[in-house]
Amino acid sequence: MTAHIVGRASEIAPGDRKIVDVAGRSIGVFNIEGTFYALRNVCPHQGAPLCLGSVKGTAEVSRAGEYVWGREGRILRCPWHGWEFDLTTGESVFNPHRTRVRRYRVTVEDAADSARDASVETYEIAVDDDLLVLHV
Amino acid sequence: MDVKAAPNPTIESAQAGASGAARRRTGIIDVDVHPVPRSPDEIRARMPMPWRDRFKGERRSFFLNPVHGSRLDSMPGGGPAGSEPDLLREQLIDTYDVAHAILISRTFCNIHPDPDYGAAIASAFNEWLADTWLTEYNPDGCFKGSITVAQQDPLRAAEEIERWAEHPQMIQVTMDSGARMPFGQRFYHPIYEACERHGLPLAIHPGTEGMGINHQPTPGYPTHYVEWHCAMSFSFQAHLVSLLTEGIFERFPGLRIVLVEGGIAWLAPLMWRLDPYWKALRSEIPWVRKPPSEYLHDHVRLASQPLERPNDDRQFMQLLEMVDAERLLMFSSDYPHWDFDSPTRAFPKLPDALWQAIFRDNALAFYELEV
Numbered sequence: 001m002t003a004h005i006v007g008r009a010s011e012i013a014p015g016d017r018k019i020v021d022v023a024g025r026s027i028g029v030f031n032i033e034g035t036f037y038a039l040r041n042v043c044p045h046q047g048a049p050l051c052l053g054s055v056k057g058t059a060e061v062s063r064a065g066e067y068v069w070g071r072e073g074r075i076l077r078c079p080w081h082g083w084e085f086d087l088t089t090g091e092s093v094f095n096p097h098r099t100r101v102r103r104y105r106v107t108v109e110d111a112a113d114s115a116r117d118a119s120v121e122t123y124e125i126a127v128d129d130d131l132l133v134l135h136v
Numbered sequence: 137m138d139v140k141a142a143p144n145p146t147i148e149s150a151q152a153g154a155s156g157a158a159r160r161r162t163g164i165i166d167v168d169v170h171p172v173p174r175s176p177d178e179i180r181a182r183m184p185m186p187w188r189d190r191f192k193g194e195r196r197s198f199f200l201n202p203v204h205g206s207r208l209d210s211m212p213g214g215g216p217a218g219s220e221p222d223l224l225r226e227q228l229i230d231t232y233d234v235a236h237a238i239l240i241s242r243t244f245c246n247i248h249p250d251p252d253y254g255a256a257i258a259s260a261f262n263e264w265l266a267d268t269w270l271t272e273y274n275p276d277g278c279f280k281g282s283i284t285v286a287q288q289d290p291l292r293a294a295e296e297i298e299r300w301a302e303h304p305q306m307i308q309v310t311m312d313s314g315a316r317m318p319f320g321q322r323f324y325h326p327i328y329e330a331c332e333r334h335g336l337p338l339a340i341h342p343g344t345e346g347m348g349i350n351h352q353p354t355p356g357y358p359t360h361y362v363e364w365h366c367a368m369s370f371s372f373q374a375h376l377v378s379l380l381t382e383g384i385f386e387r388f389p390g391l392r393i394v395l396v397e398g399g400i401a402w403l404a405p406l407m408w409r410l411d412p413y414w415k416a417l418r419s420e421i422p423w424v425r426k427p428p429s430e431y432l433h434d435h436v437r438l439a440s441q442p443l444e445r446p447n448d449d450r451q452f453m454q455l456l457e458m459v460d461a462e463r464l465l466m467f468s469s470d471y472p473h474w475d476f477d478s479p480t481r482a483f484p485k486l487p488d489a490l491w492q493a494i495f496r497d498n499a500l501a502f503y504e505l506e507v
Contacts (some may be wrong), residue, residue: 046481052209079208102259 006134009108012036015073019051023136029106030055030087034094036106037087038134039076044101058084058093073118105135139432163507164479165233165499167439168341168468169228171239171269172218173278178436183265187256195244196347199364201474210472214345217472221273228471229278232479235507236499237471238280238307239269240341240396245286247348256285262300270305280503281468282310282339285327287350290449294330301334307503309335313398314344316351319375320382332390337437337502339394340375342368372398373406376436380410385435392502394437397470401444404458407432434462439468441477447486451502462490463490466499 006020012031019028019041026041028051043050057072074094076085084093090103109131173179176193183191206217210227218224228234241264245257261284270281283300285293295312299305308332317323319340331338345368346352353371358364372395385391407429414421414428438459446452460463468478479495486494499505 046476048207049209054204054208077203079204080474082203082474116328 001135003107004134004136005131007132008111009036009130012132015055017051017055019078020134021046022134027051027134027135027136028076028106029134030076031131032087036108036132038104038106039085039087039090040102042101043078043083044099045078045081045083046079049079050076050085050101051108055087087109107133107135109133112121138373139392158439160395162214162234162497165236165238165469165503165505165507166228166232166234166469166471167238167394167466167477167499167503168441169224169237169239169240169471170218170473171224171265172216172220172242173264174215174219178264178268179257179260181240182260182267184290187253187260190253190377191257191260194312196247199358199361201361201365204474206472206474207476213357214328221269224471225278228469232469234278234479234501236278236280236505238282238339238499238503239265240339241265241284242343243284244312244344244347245284246314246374247344247350248286248288248347251286251288251292254288255292258284258286259299262296262306265302266303266306270303274305277305279305280307280505281305283336284306285309285311286310287315287324287327290326294326295473297327297330297334297336297503301330301336306336307505308339308394310339310341310396312344312350313340313342313371313375314347314350315375316349318378318382320378320380322382325387328384328388328391331392332388335390337352337392337394338397338500339439340372340398341396342371342398345371363497368397369402373402377406377410377428380428381421381424381433385431386423386425392435392437394439394466394502396439396468398438399439399442399444400438400440400459400461400465401455403432403438403464404455433460436464437466437498438464439466441468441470441482443476443477443482445482445484452484456486456490462493463498465494467495 003023006029007018007037012029014031014033017028017030019026020080028041029036029038039051041049046111054074054077056075057069058075060068060070062068070074074087076087085101092099111130139378180188180191210217212220212223241261243257245254248254263282269279283297283306285296287293297309300384344350353374354367356365411427411429418424469479
Protein backbone atom coordinates (compact mmCIF):
# COMPACT_ATOMS: atom_id res chain seq x y z
CA MET A 1 0.00 0.00 0.00
CA THR A 2 1.39 3.37 -1.00
CA ALA A 3 0.42 6.80 0.26
CA HIS A 4 -0.50 9.38 -2.36
CA ILE A 5 -1.08 13.04 -1.64
CA VAL A 6 -4.20 13.93 -3.60
CA GLY A 7 -4.87 17.50 -2.48
CA ARG A 8 -5.71 19.66 0.46
CA ALA A 9 -8.51 18.90 2.86
CA SER A 10 -9.95 22.38 2.31
CA GLU A 11 -10.51 21.66 -1.38
CA ILE A 12 -13.40 19.32 -0.62
CA ALA A 13 -16.10 20.89 1.49
CA PRO A 14 -18.49 18.72 3.49
CA GLY A 15 -20.91 17.16 1.00
CA ASP A 16 -18.49 17.60 -1.90
CA ARG A 17 -16.19 15.21 -3.72
CA LYS A 18 -13.11 15.11 -5.90
CA ILE A 19 -12.23 12.51 -8.52
CA VAL A 20 -8.52 11.69 -8.62
CA ASP A 21 -6.39 9.39 -10.74
CA VAL A 22 -3.96 7.45 -8.59
CA ALA A 23 -1.86 4.44 -9.54
CA GLY A 24 -3.84 3.93 -12.71
CA ARG A 25 -7.17 4.01 -10.90
CA SER A 26 -9.93 6.58 -10.94
CA ILE A 27 -11.01 7.15 -7.34
CA GLY A 28 -13.63 9.40 -5.78
CA VAL A 29 -12.77 11.16 -2.50
CA PHE A 30 -15.80 12.33 -0.52
CA ASN A 31 -16.14 14.62 2.49
CA ILE A 32 -18.97 13.55 4.76
CA GLU A 33 -19.33 15.97 7.65
CA GLY A 34 -15.58 16.48 7.88
CA THR A 35 -14.54 12.86 7.47
CA PHE A 36 -13.07 11.71 4.17
CA TYR A 37 -13.90 8.51 2.34
CA ALA A 38 -12.64 7.13 -0.96
CA LEU A 39 -14.21 4.65 -3.35
CA ARG A 40 -13.15 3.27 -6.70
CA ASN A 41 -14.86 5.18 -9.49
CA VAL A 42 -16.14 2.04 -11.22
CA CYS A 43 -19.50 0.48 -10.52
CA PRO A 44 -19.16 -3.29 -10.02
CA HIS A 45 -22.32 -3.78 -12.08
CA GLN A 46 -21.53 -2.53 -15.59
CA GLY A 47 -18.49 -0.31 -15.12
CA ALA A 48 -20.16 3.11 -14.92
CA PRO A 49 -18.30 6.08 -13.36
CA LEU A 50 -19.93 5.44 -10.00
CA CYS A 51 -18.45 8.39 -8.13
CA LEU A 52 -20.20 10.89 -10.42
CA GLY A 53 -23.53 9.77 -8.95
CA SER A 54 -25.80 11.58 -6.54
CA VAL A 55 -25.11 11.58 -2.80
CA LYS A 56 -28.25 11.53 -0.70
CA GLY A 57 -29.85 9.35 1.94
CA THR A 58 -32.05 6.36 1.33
CA ALA A 59 -35.32 4.79 2.32
CA GLU A 60 -34.02 2.13 4.69
CA VAL A 61 -35.48 -1.34 4.89
CA SER A 62 -38.72 -0.94 6.79
CA ARG A 63 -42.04 -2.61 7.46
CA ALA A 64 -44.40 -2.69 4.46
CA GLY A 65 -46.07 0.68 4.07
CA GLU A 66 -43.56 2.55 6.23
CA TYR A 67 -40.83 4.88 5.06
CA VAL A 68 -37.70 5.36 7.15
CA TRP A 69 -35.26 7.86 5.69
CA GLY A 70 -31.72 7.26 6.78
CA ARG A 71 -28.00 7.65 6.11
CA GLU A 72 -28.50 11.16 4.71
CA GLY A 73 -25.40 12.28 2.85
CA ARG A 74 -23.88 8.79 2.90
CA ILE A 75 -25.55 7.00 0.00
CA LEU A 76 -23.87 7.20 -3.39
CA ARG A 77 -26.16 6.23 -6.25
CA CYS A 78 -24.73 5.03 -9.58
CA PRO A 79 -25.41 7.52 -12.39
CA TRP A 80 -26.42 4.74 -14.80
CA HIS A 81 -28.62 2.10 -13.20
CA GLY A 82 -29.12 3.71 -9.81
CA TRP A 83 -27.57 1.05 -7.56
CA GLU A 84 -26.95 2.46 -4.08
CA PHE A 85 -23.69 2.20 -2.11
CA ASP A 86 -22.81 3.34 1.40
CA LEU A 87 -19.92 5.75 1.02
CA THR A 88 -18.51 4.87 4.41
CA THR A 89 -18.18 1.15 3.70
CA GLY A 90 -18.38 0.65 -0.06
CA GLU A 91 -21.18 -1.83 0.53
CA SER A 92 -24.25 -1.83 -1.65
CA VAL A 93 -27.59 -1.25 0.03
CA PHE A 94 -29.35 -4.17 -1.64
CA ASN A 95 -26.70 -6.79 -0.85
CA PRO A 96 -23.94 -5.38 1.38
CA HIS A 97 -22.07 -8.65 1.73
CA ARG A 98 -21.81 -9.68 -1.90
CA THR A 99 -22.02 -6.48 -3.93
CA ARG A 100 -19.59 -3.80 -2.94
CA VAL A 101 -17.17 -1.31 -4.42
CA ARG A 102 -13.52 -1.09 -3.42
CA ARG A 103 -12.93 1.37 -0.63
CA TYR A 104 -9.61 3.07 0.12
CA ARG A 105 -8.30 4.62 3.29
CA VAL A 106 -7.95 8.40 3.37
CA THR A 107 -5.99 10.26 6.01
CA VAL A 108 -5.55 13.96 6.71
CA GLU A 109 -1.99 15.01 7.47
CA ASP A 110 -0.36 18.06 8.91
CA ALA A 111 0.79 20.32 6.09
CA ALA A 112 3.74 21.45 8.19
CA ASP A 113 5.00 17.90 8.15
CA SER A 114 4.47 17.59 4.44
CA ALA A 115 8.08 17.56 3.47
CA ARG A 116 7.39 13.85 3.48
CA ASP A 117 7.22 12.18 0.13
CA ALA A 118 4.40 9.96 -0.95
CA SER A 119 5.42 6.86 0.92
CA VAL A 120 5.20 7.88 4.53
CA GLU A 121 3.66 6.53 7.66
CA THR A 122 0.36 8.24 8.17
CA TYR A 123 -1.47 9.51 11.18
CA GLU A 124 -4.73 11.34 11.57
CA ILE A 125 -5.11 14.89 12.74
CA ALA A 126 -7.85 17.38 12.12
CA VAL A 127 -6.46 20.69 11.00
CA ASP A 128 -8.35 22.59 8.37
CA ASP A 129 -5.99 23.00 5.51
CA ASP A 130 -3.97 19.85 5.75
CA LEU A 131 -3.06 17.31 3.16
CA LEU A 132 -5.35 14.56 2.00
CA VAL A 133 -3.47 11.30 1.67
CA LEU A 134 -4.97 8.36 -0.15
CA HIS A 135 -3.68 4.87 0.59
CA VAL A 136 -3.87 2.70 -2.51
CA MET B 137 -33.21 -9.85 -6.00
CA ASP B 138 -29.87 -11.36 -5.25
CA VAL B 139 -27.84 -9.80 -7.99
CA LYS B 140 -24.44 -11.27 -8.57
CA ALA B 141 -21.95 -8.56 -9.25
CA ALA B 142 -20.03 -9.02 -12.43
CA PRO B 143 -16.32 -9.55 -11.93
CA ASN B 144 -14.35 -6.38 -11.44
CA PRO B 145 -13.27 -4.95 -14.74
CA THR B 146 -9.64 -4.53 -15.55
CA ILE B 147 -8.17 -1.13 -14.97
CA GLU B 148 -8.07 -0.55 -18.70
CA SER B 149 -11.71 -1.34 -19.27
CA ALA B 150 -12.70 0.58 -16.18
CA GLN B 151 -11.01 3.66 -17.51
CA ALA B 152 -12.61 3.13 -20.87
CA GLY B 153 -15.96 3.02 -19.13
CA ALA B 154 -15.25 6.18 -17.22
CA SER B 155 -13.62 8.26 -19.90
CA GLY B 156 -14.58 6.72 -23.22
CA ALA B 157 -10.94 6.91 -24.18
CA ALA B 158 -10.17 3.30 -25.05
CA ARG B 159 -11.49 1.51 -28.11
CA ARG B 160 -12.48 -2.03 -28.67
CA ARG B 161 -13.09 -2.33 -32.40
CA THR B 162 -16.15 -4.43 -32.75
CA GLY B 163 -18.44 -2.72 -35.23
CA ILE B 164 -21.61 -3.68 -33.43
CA ILE B 165 -25.21 -2.80 -34.30
CA ASP B 166 -27.32 -1.22 -31.55
CA VAL B 167 -31.02 -1.44 -32.40
CA ASP B 168 -32.45 0.84 -29.69
CA VAL B 169 -30.97 4.31 -29.17
CA HIS B 170 -32.95 7.39 -28.17
CA PRO B 171 -32.06 10.83 -29.47
CA VAL B 172 -33.92 13.73 -27.92
CA PRO B 173 -34.56 17.30 -29.14
CA ARG B 174 -32.56 19.96 -27.35
CA SER B 175 -35.82 21.72 -26.64
CA PRO B 176 -39.50 21.22 -27.49
CA ASP B 177 -39.07 24.20 -29.79
CA GLU B 178 -37.25 21.94 -32.25
CA ILE B 179 -40.47 19.95 -32.55
CA ARG B 180 -42.83 22.89 -32.35
CA ALA B 181 -41.05 24.59 -35.21
CA ARG B 182 -41.98 21.64 -37.43
CA MET B 183 -45.69 21.66 -36.54
CA PRO B 184 -48.41 23.53 -38.36
CA MET B 185 -50.94 25.51 -36.39
CA PRO B 186 -52.91 24.77 -34.28
CA TRP B 187 -50.54 22.07 -33.03
CA ARG B 188 -47.54 24.42 -32.77
CA ASP B 189 -49.54 26.50 -30.36
CA ARG B 190 -50.66 23.51 -28.34
CA PHE B 191 -47.54 21.35 -28.03
CA LYS B 192 -45.48 22.01 -24.91
CA GLY B 193 -43.15 19.03 -25.10
CA GLU B 194 -45.34 16.93 -22.82
CA ARG B 195 -44.39 13.32 -22.24
CA ARG B 196 -46.07 10.82 -20.00
CA SER B 197 -46.89 12.30 -16.62
CA PHE B 198 -47.25 9.19 -14.43
CA PHE B 199 -44.96 6.29 -13.62
CA LEU B 200 -41.87 8.47 -13.83
CA ASN B 201 -38.68 6.87 -12.59
CA PRO B 202 -38.33 8.10 -8.96
CA VAL B 203 -34.51 8.02 -9.18
CA HIS B 204 -33.46 9.18 -12.62
CA GLY B 205 -34.84 8.32 -16.03
CA SER B 206 -31.56 8.62 -17.91
CA ARG B 207 -27.89 8.10 -17.27
CA LEU B 208 -26.77 11.16 -15.32
CA ASP B 209 -23.61 11.42 -17.40
CA SER B 210 -25.63 11.66 -20.62
CA MET B 211 -27.02 15.14 -19.98
CA PRO B 212 -24.82 17.65 -21.77
CA GLY B 213 -24.55 20.86 -19.78
CA GLY B 214 -27.82 20.13 -18.04
CA GLY B 215 -29.64 19.67 -21.35
CA PRO B 216 -31.86 16.67 -22.02
CA ALA B 217 -30.18 13.25 -22.05
CA GLY B 218 -29.40 12.16 -25.58
CA SER B 219 -29.72 15.63 -27.06
CA GLU B 220 -26.09 16.25 -28.11
CA PRO B 221 -24.72 14.14 -30.95
CA ASP B 222 -21.10 14.69 -29.91
CA LEU B 223 -21.69 13.30 -26.44
CA LEU B 224 -23.77 10.40 -27.74
CA ARG B 225 -21.03 9.56 -30.18
CA GLU B 226 -18.41 9.72 -27.44
CA GLN B 227 -20.32 7.65 -24.89
CA LEU B 228 -21.88 5.10 -27.23
CA ILE B 229 -20.63 5.07 -30.81
CA ASP B 230 -16.92 5.58 -30.10
CA THR B 231 -16.64 3.83 -26.74
CA TYR B 232 -18.19 0.62 -28.06
CA ASP B 233 -17.45 0.95 -31.78
CA VAL B 234 -21.08 0.98 -32.86
CA ALA B 235 -21.25 0.65 -36.64
CA HIS B 236 -24.95 1.53 -36.78
CA ALA B 237 -27.28 2.89 -34.13
CA ILE B 238 -30.97 2.57 -34.88
CA LEU B 239 -32.72 5.63 -33.51
CA ILE B 240 -36.18 5.46 -32.01
CA SER B 241 -37.78 8.75 -30.93
CA ARG B 242 -39.73 8.79 -27.67
CA THR B 243 -42.67 10.96 -28.71
CA PHE B 244 -45.46 9.66 -26.44
CA CYS B 245 -47.76 10.56 -29.33
CA ASN B 246 -50.08 7.63 -28.77
CA ILE B 247 -51.36 8.65 -25.36
CA HIS B 248 -53.58 11.39 -26.75
CA PRO B 249 -57.32 11.02 -27.31
CA ASP B 250 -57.18 13.30 -30.34
CA PRO B 251 -55.77 11.24 -33.22
CA ASP B 252 -54.89 14.35 -35.20
CA TYR B 253 -52.81 15.69 -32.35
CA GLY B 254 -51.05 12.37 -31.95
CA ALA B 255 -50.33 12.26 -35.67
CA ALA B 256 -49.03 15.84 -35.65
CA ILE B 257 -46.57 14.98 -32.88
CA ALA B 258 -45.35 11.88 -34.71
CA SER B 259 -45.02 13.78 -37.96
CA ALA B 260 -43.03 16.63 -36.43
CA PHE B 261 -40.68 14.22 -34.65
CA ASN B 262 -40.09 12.40 -37.94
CA GLU B 263 -39.23 15.65 -39.67
CA TRP B 264 -36.93 16.66 -36.82
CA LEU B 265 -35.15 13.30 -36.88
CA ALA B 266 -34.69 13.50 -40.63
CA ASP B 267 -33.38 17.08 -40.47
CA THR B 268 -30.93 16.52 -37.62
CA TRP B 269 -29.75 13.07 -36.56
CA LEU B 270 -30.21 11.50 -39.99
CA THR B 271 -28.49 14.27 -41.95
CA GLU B 272 -26.77 17.12 -40.13
CA TYR B 273 -25.41 14.90 -37.33
CA ASN B 274 -24.88 11.91 -39.59
CA PRO B 275 -22.01 12.50 -42.03
CA ASP B 276 -20.83 8.91 -41.70
CA GLY B 277 -24.28 7.32 -42.00
CA CYS B 278 -23.94 5.71 -38.58
CA PHE B 279 -27.46 6.68 -37.54
CA LYS B 280 -30.50 4.98 -38.99
CA GLY B 281 -34.00 6.22 -38.26
CA SER B 282 -37.45 4.93 -37.37
CA ILE B 283 -40.67 6.41 -38.72
CA THR B 284 -42.86 7.07 -35.69
CA VAL B 285 -46.59 6.53 -36.15
CA ALA B 286 -49.51 7.31 -33.86
CA GLN B 287 -51.68 4.23 -33.96
CA GLN B 288 -54.89 6.02 -32.88
CA ASP B 289 -55.64 6.46 -36.60
CA PRO B 290 -54.05 3.67 -38.66
CA LEU B 291 -55.02 5.28 -41.99
CA ARG B 292 -53.24 8.48 -41.02
CA ALA B 293 -50.33 6.37 -39.74
CA ALA B 294 -50.10 4.69 -43.14
CA GLU B 295 -49.89 8.13 -44.76
CA GLU B 296 -47.00 8.99 -42.47
CA ILE B 297 -45.24 5.79 -43.51
CA GLU B 298 -45.77 6.74 -47.17
CA ARG B 299 -44.25 10.13 -46.50
CA TRP B 300 -40.94 8.73 -45.27
CA ALA B 301 -40.70 5.29 -46.83
CA GLU B 302 -38.23 6.35 -49.52
CA HIS B 303 -35.98 8.27 -47.15
CA PRO B 304 -32.63 6.49 -47.40
CA GLN B 305 -31.93 6.60 -43.65
CA MET B 306 -35.40 5.61 -42.42
CA ILE B 307 -35.18 1.86 -42.08
CA GLN B 308 -38.22 0.91 -40.02
CA VAL B 309 -41.52 2.07 -38.58
CA THR B 310 -42.11 2.30 -34.84
CA MET B 311 -45.10 2.51 -32.54
CA ASP B 312 -45.63 2.10 -28.82
CA SER B 313 -46.77 -1.09 -27.12
CA GLY B 314 -49.12 0.96 -24.96
CA ALA B 315 -52.43 0.37 -26.72
CA ARG B 316 -56.19 0.20 -26.55
CA MET B 317 -56.44 -3.20 -28.18
CA PRO B 318 -54.08 -6.06 -29.00
CA PHE B 319 -52.05 -5.59 -32.16
CA GLY B 320 -53.48 -8.57 -34.03
CA GLN B 321 -56.85 -6.86 -34.37
CA ARG B 322 -57.89 -5.70 -37.84
CA PHE B 323 -58.08 -2.07 -36.76
CA TYR B 324 -54.30 -1.96 -37.30
CA HIS B 325 -54.25 -3.47 -40.79
CA PRO B 326 -53.46 -0.23 -42.65
CA ILE B 327 -50.22 0.12 -40.68
CA TYR B 328 -49.14 -3.43 -41.46
CA GLU B 329 -50.12 -3.09 -45.10
CA ALA B 330 -47.96 0.04 -45.45
CA CYS B 331 -45.00 -1.58 -43.67
CA GLU B 332 -45.23 -4.64 -45.87
CA ARG B 333 -45.62 -2.65 -49.07
CA HIS B 334 -42.43 -0.73 -48.35
CA GLY B 335 -40.49 -3.62 -46.85
CA LEU B 336 -40.12 -1.72 -43.56
CA PRO B 337 -39.99 -3.67 -40.28
CA LEU B 338 -42.22 -2.46 -37.46
CA ALA B 339 -40.51 -1.90 -34.10
CA ILE B 340 -42.78 -2.06 -31.07
CA HIS B 341 -41.39 -0.14 -28.08
CA PRO B 342 -42.81 0.23 -24.55
CA GLY B 343 -43.40 3.30 -22.43
CA THR B 344 -47.00 4.42 -22.78
CA GLU B 345 -48.70 1.48 -21.06
CA GLY B 346 -51.68 2.81 -19.15
CA MET B 347 -50.96 6.38 -20.18
CA GLY B 348 -53.71 8.59 -21.58
CA ILE B 349 -56.08 6.46 -23.63
CA ASN B 350 -54.06 3.25 -23.34
CA HIS B 351 -54.80 0.24 -21.16
CA GLN B 352 -52.45 -1.13 -18.56
CA PRO B 353 -51.27 -4.66 -19.30
CA THR B 354 -52.01 -5.48 -15.63
CA PRO B 355 -55.54 -6.20 -14.29
CA GLY B 356 -55.57 -2.64 -12.94
CA TYR B 357 -53.04 0.09 -12.44
CA PRO B 358 -49.82 -0.82 -10.67
CA THR B 359 -48.83 1.24 -7.62
CA HIS B 360 -45.14 1.88 -8.22
CA TYR B 361 -42.81 2.63 -11.09
CA VAL B 362 -40.85 -0.56 -10.46
CA GLU B 363 -44.04 -2.57 -10.77
CA TRP B 364 -45.19 -0.76 -13.90
CA HIS B 365 -41.77 -1.04 -15.50
CA CYS B 366 -41.51 -4.76 -14.78
CA ALA B 367 -45.04 -5.39 -16.05
CA MET B 368 -44.42 -3.75 -19.44
CA SER B 369 -43.26 -7.10 -20.77
CA PHE B 370 -46.83 -8.37 -20.29
CA SER B 371 -48.09 -6.15 -23.08
CA PHE B 372 -45.50 -7.63 -25.45
CA GLN B 373 -46.67 -11.13 -24.65
CA ALA B 374 -50.30 -10.16 -25.22
CA HIS B 375 -49.50 -8.39 -28.50
CA LEU B 376 -47.44 -11.32 -29.78
CA VAL B 377 -50.14 -13.90 -29.02
CA SER B 378 -52.65 -11.61 -30.74
CA LEU B 379 -50.46 -11.16 -33.84
CA LEU B 380 -49.93 -14.91 -34.14
CA THR B 381 -53.50 -16.04 -33.52
CA GLU B 382 -55.13 -13.37 -35.66
CA GLY B 383 -53.00 -14.55 -38.55
CA ILE B 384 -51.31 -11.22 -39.19
CA PHE B 385 -48.34 -12.95 -40.79
CA GLU B 386 -50.68 -14.88 -43.10
CA ARG B 387 -52.49 -11.70 -44.12
CA PHE B 388 -49.22 -9.80 -44.48
CA PRO B 389 -46.60 -12.41 -45.34
CA GLY B 390 -43.94 -9.76 -45.89
CA LEU B 391 -44.47 -8.09 -42.50
CA ARG B 392 -41.60 -8.23 -40.02
CA ILE B 393 -41.79 -7.11 -36.41
CA VAL B 394 -39.15 -6.26 -33.80
CA LEU B 395 -40.06 -6.44 -30.13
CA VAL B 396 -37.90 -3.78 -28.51
CA GLU B 397 -37.36 -3.51 -24.75
CA GLY B 398 -40.07 -6.03 -24.02
CA GLY B 399 -37.86 -8.80 -22.66
CA ILE B 400 -36.92 -12.17 -24.11
CA ALA B 401 -37.10 -14.72 -21.28
CA TRP B 402 -40.86 -15.14 -21.52
CA LEU B 403 -40.77 -16.12 -25.18
CA ALA B 404 -40.01 -19.81 -24.78
CA PRO B 405 -42.63 -20.71 -22.16
CA LEU B 406 -45.23 -18.59 -23.94
CA MET B 407 -44.71 -20.54 -27.14
CA TRP B 408 -44.71 -23.83 -25.20
CA ARG B 409 -48.14 -22.77 -23.99
CA LEU B 410 -49.50 -21.49 -27.30
CA ASP B 411 -48.32 -24.25 -29.61
CA PRO B 412 -50.08 -27.07 -27.70
CA TYR B 413 -53.30 -25.02 -27.51
CA TRP B 414 -53.13 -24.55 -31.24
CA LYS B 415 -53.11 -28.32 -31.77
CA ALA B 416 -56.49 -28.56 -30.07
CA LEU B 417 -57.98 -25.23 -31.06
CA ARG B 418 -56.59 -24.53 -34.50
CA SER B 419 -60.05 -24.86 -36.01
CA GLU B 420 -61.03 -21.67 -34.18
CA ILE B 421 -58.25 -19.86 -36.05
CA PRO B 422 -57.97 -21.94 -39.21
CA TRP B 423 -55.79 -19.38 -40.94
CA VAL B 424 -52.95 -20.28 -38.58
CA ARG B 425 -51.63 -23.12 -40.71
CA LYS B 426 -48.62 -24.16 -38.65
CA PRO B 427 -47.60 -24.08 -34.98
CA PRO B 428 -47.66 -20.39 -34.03
CA SER B 429 -44.04 -20.40 -32.92
CA GLU B 430 -43.01 -21.29 -36.46
CA TYR B 431 -43.93 -17.80 -37.59
CA LEU B 432 -41.31 -16.29 -35.33
CA HIS B 433 -38.30 -17.13 -37.42
CA ASP B 434 -39.60 -15.54 -40.58
CA HIS B 435 -41.29 -12.52 -39.04
CA VAL B 436 -40.18 -11.59 -35.51
CA ARG B 437 -36.96 -10.43 -33.89
CA LEU B 438 -36.27 -9.37 -30.30
CA ALA B 439 -34.02 -6.64 -28.97
CA SER B 440 -31.95 -7.65 -25.96
CA GLN B 441 -32.25 -4.78 -23.49
CA PRO B 442 -33.18 -4.91 -20.61
CA LEU B 443 -31.41 -8.23 -20.61
CA GLU B 444 -32.95 -10.73 -18.21
CA ARG B 445 -29.90 -12.33 -16.67
CA PRO B 446 -30.06 -15.12 -14.11
CA ASN B 447 -27.38 -15.31 -11.41
CA ASP B 448 -26.10 -18.51 -12.97
CA ASP B 449 -24.54 -17.96 -16.40
CA ARG B 450 -25.21 -21.58 -17.34
CA GLN B 451 -28.92 -20.88 -17.02
CA PHE B 452 -28.50 -17.78 -19.14
CA MET B 453 -26.86 -19.81 -21.91
CA GLN B 454 -29.74 -22.28 -21.75
CA LEU B 455 -32.17 -19.39 -22.02
CA LEU B 456 -30.45 -18.08 -25.13
CA GLU B 457 -30.79 -21.50 -26.68
CA MET B 458 -34.48 -21.78 -25.71
CA VAL B 459 -35.35 -18.46 -27.35
CA ASP B 460 -33.18 -19.26 -30.38
CA ALA B 461 -31.09 -16.16 -29.72
CA GLU B 462 -28.66 -17.09 -32.46
CA ARG B 463 -31.39 -16.32 -34.98
CA LEU B 464 -33.85 -14.02 -33.21
CA LEU B 465 -31.90 -11.78 -30.84
CA MET B 466 -30.37 -8.39 -31.68
CA PHE B 467 -28.30 -6.35 -29.23
CA SER B 468 -29.77 -3.09 -27.96
CA SER B 469 -28.43 -0.67 -25.35
CA ASP B 470 -31.36 1.73 -24.81
CA TYR B 471 -28.85 4.58 -24.47
CA PRO B 472 -29.23 7.03 -22.74
CA HIS B 473 -31.93 5.62 -20.51
CA TRP B 474 -31.27 4.60 -16.92
CA ASP B 475 -31.38 0.88 -17.67
CA PHE B 476 -28.76 1.12 -20.43
CA ASP B 477 -27.10 -2.21 -21.20
CA SER B 478 -23.38 -1.90 -21.79
CA PRO B 479 -22.27 -3.78 -24.92
CA THR B 480 -19.26 -5.10 -23.00
CA ARG B 481 -20.80 -5.77 -19.62
CA ALA B 482 -24.45 -6.77 -19.95
CA PHE B 483 -23.80 -10.24 -21.39
CA PRO B 484 -21.44 -12.87 -20.04
CA LYS B 485 -18.78 -14.04 -22.43
CA LEU B 486 -20.44 -15.69 -25.41
CA PRO B 487 -19.12 -18.16 -27.97
CA ASP B 488 -17.81 -16.19 -30.94
CA ALA B 489 -20.50 -17.26 -33.41
CA LEU B 490 -23.29 -16.43 -30.99
CA TRP B 491 -21.75 -13.05 -30.13
CA GLN B 492 -21.39 -12.29 -33.83
CA ALA B 493 -25.04 -13.16 -34.45
CA ILE B 494 -26.44 -11.11 -31.57
CA PHE B 495 -24.19 -8.06 -31.84
CA ARG B 496 -23.93 -7.85 -35.63
CA ASP B 497 -25.20 -10.39 -38.07
CA ASN B 498 -28.84 -10.72 -37.05
CA ALA B 499 -29.39 -6.97 -37.28
CA LEU B 500 -27.35 -6.60 -40.47
CA ALA B 501 -29.49 -9.24 -42.17
CA PHE B 502 -32.80 -8.10 -40.73
CA TYR B 503 -32.32 -4.45 -41.64
CA GLU B 504 -30.31 -5.20 -44.78
CA LEU B 505 -27.52 -2.96 -43.52
CA GLU B 506 -23.94 -2.79 -44.63
CA VAL B 507 -20.92 -1.87 -42.57
